[in-house]
Amino acid sequence: MGQKNNNKYRKIISAATRVFAKNGFYKAKVSEIAKEAGIADGTIYIYFKHKDDILIALFEEKMKEVLDNMKKQIRLESDPLKKIQRFALLHLKLIEDNKDMAEIIQIELRQSSKFMKNYHNEKFVQYLDLIGDIIQEGKEKGLIRSDIIPGIGKRAFFGALDEMSRFWVLSKRHKYDIETVAKHISNYFINGIKS
Amino acid sequence: MGQKNNNKYRKIISAATRVFAKNGFYKAKVSEIAKEAGIADGTIYIYFKHKDDILIALFEEKMKEVLDNMKKQIRLESDPLKKIQRFALLHLKLIEDNKDMAEIIQIELRQSSKFMKNYHNEKFVQYLDLIGDIIQEGKEKGLIRSDIIPGIGKRAFFGALDEMSRFWVLSKRHKYDIETVAKHISNYFINGIKS
DNA sequence: ATCATATGAATAATCATTCATTTATTTAGC
DNA sequence: GCTAAATAAATGAATGATTATTCATATGAT
Known part of the structure; x- marks a missing residue:
């Protein structure tokens, strides 16, 4: 069974x-x-x-996969600023390589906190925290300004990537390639927060 | 009727x-x-x-209001970098002052491009373009680096704000106040793209 | 009295879910 | 190795609940 x-x-x-x-x-x-x-x-x-359970199971699976993959990749980089670059590229590549999953995360994740009342999306929180931890590490190494708040920074960065993902998912033709977008997004952010 | x-x-x-x-x-x-x-x-x-038509009408109304308000406010500022700051603050204030509307824009706007197949959200595009135009203006005045692509920048900035909005809408207690968040988000972005 | 608005009970369509039945797989005796 | 219970999986037509939408009737305005 x-x-x-x-x-x-x-x-x-x-x-x-x-x-x-x-x-x-x-x-x-x-x-x-x-x-x-x-x-x-x-x-x-x-x-x-229930039908709902399919969606929840699906989330858990996909998010676990994404999270594990991202963790592994981030570990390959030692410089926190490089980690941010890699995060951006990998996040967008993931969207590119798995359009269906991306649409689900794009469309359904949004509803999820509404319709899955008690379902606290732990994996998503962990995903965001990956960014928060990188920012924290950068602060400790003196590479990122001490006044940067990781809790805000992680959401700003994720939000920027996420908005680009939505654009990517919903567009027929792609004006910019993934590498360009990842480079730009991470550059804005890195320049914005570095010491 | x-x-x-x-x-x-x-x-x-x-x-x-x-x-x-x-x-x-x-x-x-x-x-x-x-x-x-x-x-x-x-x-x-x-x-x-139809039920769907209520949602569409609702969008049009709210977005028009938001857009008009934002346009008016932006005009009060002449420095493009200041415009960005003001945009951030106003966007987040709007969310704070109108939680129901914010939830709709947060939750439903996401689905919209799926379920309202042929409904092209013109007002939302215009809203994004407000940011794009500010970036363009900043480039022309030499305040923003010439390699910044407005089409990517506007989405990065909007995405960052939007992710903070979602966090705000879905949180019971608010760890950071609107002014702080707006200041941080716009600072990351301005530092990230300025000459 | 006529026309425009409003009502809300009745209708009808849509789907998630169930369950009696069928089919496949495993186990045990020879 | 073969056969026959016994158990597990799978089926899909039938059920039942939910709700968007309609429409015959009522109410109010001019």
């Missing part, structure tokens, strides 16, 4: 990613997810108790 | 703002909007053809 490494469980998550990305959570029909996964409607209810 | 200055039309928009803000568009019931507005369910259909 509901084993996470189970074949059908995976198929449902994968299908739901595509279906949710297409029209958002509310417009997505369970029967459409089933069809996309190539299984019967009822089968979904062997693996998930 | 559907006159925009009509009393009931206004009441519906106002009620819908509150109801949509509470649980998002999809969870909001038309009957609840009617109840909140103190009118009968059917009356709503005299003024709006």
Whole structure:
């Protein structure tokens, strides 16, 4: 049954990613997810108790993956300012490489804090904190101004990246390539906060 | 009938703002909007053809208001860098003063480009362009580096503000006051892009 | 009296969820 | 290694709940 490494469980998550990305959570029909996964409607209810649970499970999975990946990459850099650059590039690359996931994070993450009342998105908080920690480290090394508040800085930087992601996801043609955007965004931010 | 200055039309928009803000568009019931507005369910259909149309009308109204207000305020400042500061402060004040509207713009605007397929949010584009124009002006006056791309800069800045807005809207207690946040965000950005 | 507005109960469509039934897989006896 | 219970998974048509929308009727204004 509901084993996470189970074949059908995976198929449902994968299908739901595509279906949710297409029209958002509310417009997505369970029967459409089933069809996309190539299984019967009822089968979904062997693996998930409610439609909502599919979305929550999907988040957890994707965010864990993103978070682990980002942590690993950040560790490869020792200079905090370089870490910020790498964060930007990796974040945007992730969006580019996984459009469906990006749409979910873009569209659904926004609603999530509303409709998943009690669901506190721990993984997202950790993701933001990765940035906060880099800023803190930079301050301690004297590379970043001492008056910078990590709690504000991390949101400013994430917000900037995130807005570019939305633009990327919603655009048909891409005016700027990922590398250019990442370079610019991280440069504004680094110049803005460095000592 | 559907006159925009009509009393009931206004009441519906106002009620819908509150109801949509509470649980998002999809969870909001038309009957609840009617109840909140103190009118009968059917009356709503005299003024709006579909539930969706209420949301669209609501956007247009609020965004027009925000846009006009912002334009007026920006004109009071002549220094482009000061304009950026003022933009940040005003944007965040707006969120603070109008939490329901902010939640709608935060939560629903995100979905909008998905669920209102053909609805191109012109007012939002104009809002972003206000920032782009300030950056352009700053470049021309030699106050902003010539390699800054307004199309990226405007999104980075808006994204930063917007992420802080979301944080503000979703937080019970507010760790930082609006003025502090506005000052920090605009400082990061101004330092990041100035000559 | 006529026309415009407003009402809210009734309608109808939409989907999430269930469950009686079928199909597949495992276990145990020989 | 084979067969037959026994158990687990999967099916999809039927159910039931929810709600957007309609419309026959009522109310109020001119």
